Amino acid sequence: MGAVDLGAFVDQLATVSGEAIRPFFRTTLGVENKAISGGFDPVTAADRAAEHAMRALIRDTFPQHGIIGEEFGEQNPHAAYVWVLDPIDGTKSFISGMPAWGTLIGLLKDGLPVYGMMHQPFIGERFTGDGASARYRGPAGERRLSARACAGLGEAALFTTSPLLMNEQERQSFERVQAKARLSRYGGDCYAYCMIAAGFVDIVVETGLKPHDIVALIPIIEGAGGIITDWSGKPAAGGGRIVAAGDARVHAEALKLLQA
Numbered sequence: 001m002g003a004v005d006l007g008a009f010v011d012q013l014a015t016v017s018g019e020a021i022r023p024f025f026r027t028t029l030g031v032e033n034k035a036i037s038g039g040f041d042p043v044t045a046a047d048r049a050a051e052h053a054m055r056a057l058i059r060d061t062f063p064q065h066g067i068i069g070e071e072f073g074e075q076n077p078h079a080a081y082v083w084v085l086d087p088i089d090g091t092k093s094f095i096s097g098m099p100a101w102g103t104l105i106g107l108l109k110d111g112l113p114v115y116g117m118m119h120q121p122f123i124g125e126r127f128t129g130d131g132a133s134a135r136y137r138g139p140a141g142e143r144r145l146s147a148r149a150c151a152g153l154g155e156a157a158l159f160t161t162s163p164l165l166m167n168e169q170e171r172q173s174f175e176r177v178q179a180k181a182r183l184s185r186y187g188g189d190c191y192a193y194c195m196i197a198a199g200f201v202d203i204v205v206e207t208g209l210k211p212h213d214i215v216a217l218i219p220i221i222e223g224a225g226g227i228i229t230d231w232s233g234k235p236a237a238g239g240g241r242i243v244a245a246g247d248a249r250v251h252a253e254a255l256k257l258l259q260a
Contacts, residue, residue, distance in 0.1 A: 006107070006115055007115075007128065009061065010105055010107075010115065010117050010128070011126075012057060013054045013057055013058070013105050013117075014103060014105060014117055014119035014121070014126060016050075016053040016054060016057055017050035017051075017053055017054050017087060017103045017105075017119070017121070018050075018103065018119060018121030019053075019121075020046065020049040020050040020052075020053045020087075021046045021049070021050045021087070021088065021103070021121055022121050022122060023046075024044060024045060024046035024049075025046070025094065025097075025122055026097045044088070044091065044094065044095065046087070046088060046094070047070070047071050047087045047088045047091060048071050048072075048087075049087075050087035050088065050103060051069045051070065051071045051072055051085055051087040052072070054069075054083075054085055054087070054105070055067055055069060055072065055075075055085070058083050062081065064076075064079060064081075065079055065081045065082065065083060066078065066079035066081065066082035066083070067082065067083045067085065068082060068083070068084045068085070068211060068212060069083075069084075069085040069086075069087070069212065070085065070086045070087065070210070070212045071087060080109065080110055081107065081108070081109055082107070082108040082111075083105070083106070083107055083108075084104075084105075084106040084107070084108060084211055084212050084215040084216065085104065085105060085106075085212060086103070086104040086190075086212040086213060086216070087103055088101055088102075088103065089101060089102055089103070089104045089118075089189050089190040089212075089213060090102065090188075090189035090190060090191070093187070093189060098187075099120065099122050099123055100187055100188050100189060100191045101120070101189060101190070101191075102118045102119055102120045102189070102190045102191060102194075103117075103118070103119045103120075103121065104116070104117075104118055104190055104212065104213070104215075104216035104217065105117045105119070105216055106212075106215035106216030106217075106218070106219075108215060108237070111237070112237070113131070113215050113216075113218040113219050113237050114130060114131065114219060115128075115129070115130050115219055116128065116129055116130075116215065116216035116217055116218060116219040116220050117216060117220075118190050118191075118193075118194050118216060118217065118220065120138075120191075123138065123139070124138050124139055125137070125138035125139070126138060127145065127194040127197060127198075127220050128220065129145070129197065129219040129220030129221070129222065129223030129224065130219050130223055131218075131219040131222045131223050132223055133223045133224075134146075134197050134219070134220045134221075134223030134224040136198060145197040145198055145199070145220070145223070145224040146197075146199055146224055146225055147196055147197060147199055147221075147224045147225045147226040147246030147247065148199035148200075148202070148246055148247070149246075149247055150202045150245075150246060150247040150249070150250050151247070151249055152180075152249055152250060152253055153177065153180035153181050153182075153203070153250055153253050153254065153257075154180060154181075154182060155182055155202075156180075156181050156182055156183075156202035156203050156245075156250050157181070157182065157183040157184075157185070157200070157201050157202050157203070158177065158178060158181035158183065158184045158185070158201075158202065158203050158204075158205065159184075159185050159186070159187075159188050159192035159195075159201050159203070159204045159205075160174065160186060160192075160204065160205050160206055161186065161187060161188060161189050161192075161206060162186050162187070163175075163186070165206075165207060165208055166207045166208075167207075170207045170241065173231075173257070173258045173259075173260070174205055174207075174258075176257040176258070176260060177203075177205055177254050177257045177258060180253070180257065181203070188204075190213075190216075190217060192204045193217040193220070193221060193228075193244055194217070194220060196221055196224070196226050196244055196245065196246045197220050197221055197223070197224035197226060197246075198224075199224075199246065201246070202245060202246050202247065202250050203243065203244065203245040203246070203250050203251070203254055204242070204243070204244045204245075205242070205243050205254065205258070206241070206242045206243075207240070207241045207242075208239075208240070208241075209239040209240060209241075209242050210239045211237060211238060211239045213239060214228075214236055214237065214239055214242055215237055217244075218236055218237060221244050224246070225246070226244060226245060226246045226247075227244070227245055227248050227251045228242065228243070228244035228245075229242075229243060229251070229255075230242055230243070231243055231255065231258045231259065232255075232259070233255055241258075243255065243258060
C-alpha cells in the first residue's frame, strides 16, 4: 500500500460516497428494478453515484489496484489488492426510508479480506476492522468493538434479512436454528453483522450473498472476536450461504443444525 495510510484512505472513500448518497435519502428518487427474471432487485441513482465516486478515488490513488463493485462490475480483479464495494447494502430499506443500510468498503490482499468498513452516512456511524481489532466511530463517540459471549442458541439473538430470500430447503435449515434461538428478528442487512461486532446480536444467518455483500464485514466481525463462515464452515469471502456469530459455541451449534 506504500506510504498511504489505509484507514485514512478508507475514511476518504466513506466521505465521498456518503456525500453522493445523502442528498437522495428520503427523497422522491427514481428506483430501477435490475432483476432479470422476476422479483425486485432495486438500484438507485444514489448507488451509482456513490460507487462512481469511490472508483474514481481508487483509480486516482491506486491505479494498479483491482475493483469489484455491485453496480459497475470488475476491473483488474486478479490484482494483489482488490477493493470490493457495495455503495448501498440494504437498498430496499433505503428506498423505504429506513436507516438500516450502509456503504460497504472491503479490501482483499491476495484474495483474503484484510480491511473493511461499514459506513452509515445518515446516522454518521463508521464500523471498521482489520481482522485483529475492530472499532466504532459515531454520535456515541469512539470505542473498540467486542462481540459478546453467548453459551448457545438458547441464549442468542438471531437476525436474518428475510427468510423470503431463501429457497424452501434453506428456509427449513434456517428454521431449525430459529427454533432454538431466544430472539429472532428480520431485517438489518449489513447492520446486523455490525451489531454482532458491537455485542448486541449473537448470530446472523443468510443465503444468496455476493462477495460485495460480505467482504467488508469479515474483518469487522473477526476483529471483534467473532467468527464468520459459509454454512459448511469454509471461508465466507466468496459469499453464498453465510453464518456469522459472536461466540464460537453459537456458530458451531448453528452449523450442525444448518447441515442436518
